Amino acid sequence: MITPANSSEMVLVRACKQVGLTYEDAALLRAHSASVYLLPRESTVARISSYEHQGVQAKASVAIARWLVEQDFPATEPLLDHAIEVDSSVVTFWRYYSQKGREKPPARALGLILRRLHGLRPPPFRLPAYQPLMGLLRALERPNVLGDDDRAWLKERAEFLIQQYYQLDSHLGVGFVHGDAYRGNTLWGPHGVLLGDWDEASVAPRELDLVNIYQGVRYGVSDDVFDEFTAAYGWDVREWSGFTVLREMRDLHTLTGFVRRSVAEPGAAEELRRRTESLRYPKPEAGVLWRSST
Structure with a gap:
């Protein structure tokens, strides 16, 4: 109540x-x-x-x-x-849309929805251009639990990736994108799977929508899920030259909410430090699984 x-x-x-x-x-x-x-x-x-x-x-x-x-x-x-x-x-x-008793929608559903989204005619109103990592950079300027050294590293890394983003050579072209497309934003509706959370809808290279799901390696998601998504969409973004740039952008993008909440919420502070350390000092041989943001 x-x-x-x-x-x-x-x-x-x-x-x-x-x-x-x-x-x-x-x-x-x-x-x-x-x-x-x-x-x-x-x-x-x-x-x-x-x-x-x-x-x-x-x-x-x-x-x-x-x-x-x-x-x-x-x-x-x-x-x-x-x-x-x-x-x-x-x-x-x-x-x-109640999800009670239902598993998360499958990866193939997201792939099919994004294929359909990217084939739509342009909407009858102006969409903003996607602004990579602007939310993170703004959040880092506010009070948070990160030390000066970590904040400086994240800022420098973000600025580097932003520069790389504007040099990408898109294979799918620039157009209407969801901007935050991953399985966590899919829901079971009355007649199938729906895509929600349109707060980041914008104009960007369409590959932006395809990379987010592959960040699932941070949570232990198997290659079978990625292959299912790729088959449904009909093109493998992992073969594209800009894949690594967008995947690393996504890693930083997910820190934004934790930075904002870190002062007030101990759990958010702990996960922020955990993710930042794993990005700054990667240990490929061991790997560090991230915890969900929910």
Whole structure:
């Protein structure tokens, strides 16, 4: 039961009151880059982003998802076609898809969805250009638990990869991408698998959407999963010259939420240090498995 004890809960309550949704039995589903709450009696999910982090993109994500649903594309559906602004936060409301008793959607489903996404005609509105690692660089400027040496290394590494990104020679071309496509953003819907979390939708080399799944090696995912994804999409991004650049970008990208949360949350601080050390001082012979961000 929600008894507003922290900033995200207070934002949730105020946003729900604005649109007449019941919030008393809200339950936190996830707190990372965005805070995600389930409103059980409304069969609705509320996503809370700050303007500093993803607020502008969160507002746009509603229009993007609505357009995709109208194209009969398997995207999660917004409950409201506009965002709610509460102080420095943006709240969007989405239809809830229960995953109870179901395993995570298979890799092949993500591959098929991305193949379809990359074949769509351009949307009837302007999409922003993808900004690689900007969120991480901004987060590193704020208070966090990393030492000066680690912060300097991450900043230098990010700037190097950004430079490499702008020199990539895309095989698939530049166009509409999801921007954060991985199995964690897929859900079982009423008629199959859906792709959600459109906050990072943008224009970029399409390979950007294909690399994220391969970061699964950090969590012990087997090659069979990667091969299944590749077969479904119909092209193996691992054979492309820019694969390593985008995969290493993804490694750094996943640090962003932990950097932001590290001061307030001991668990986030521990995982941030663990990931940073494994990137800075890799031990290929042993390997260091990362823990989930959820």
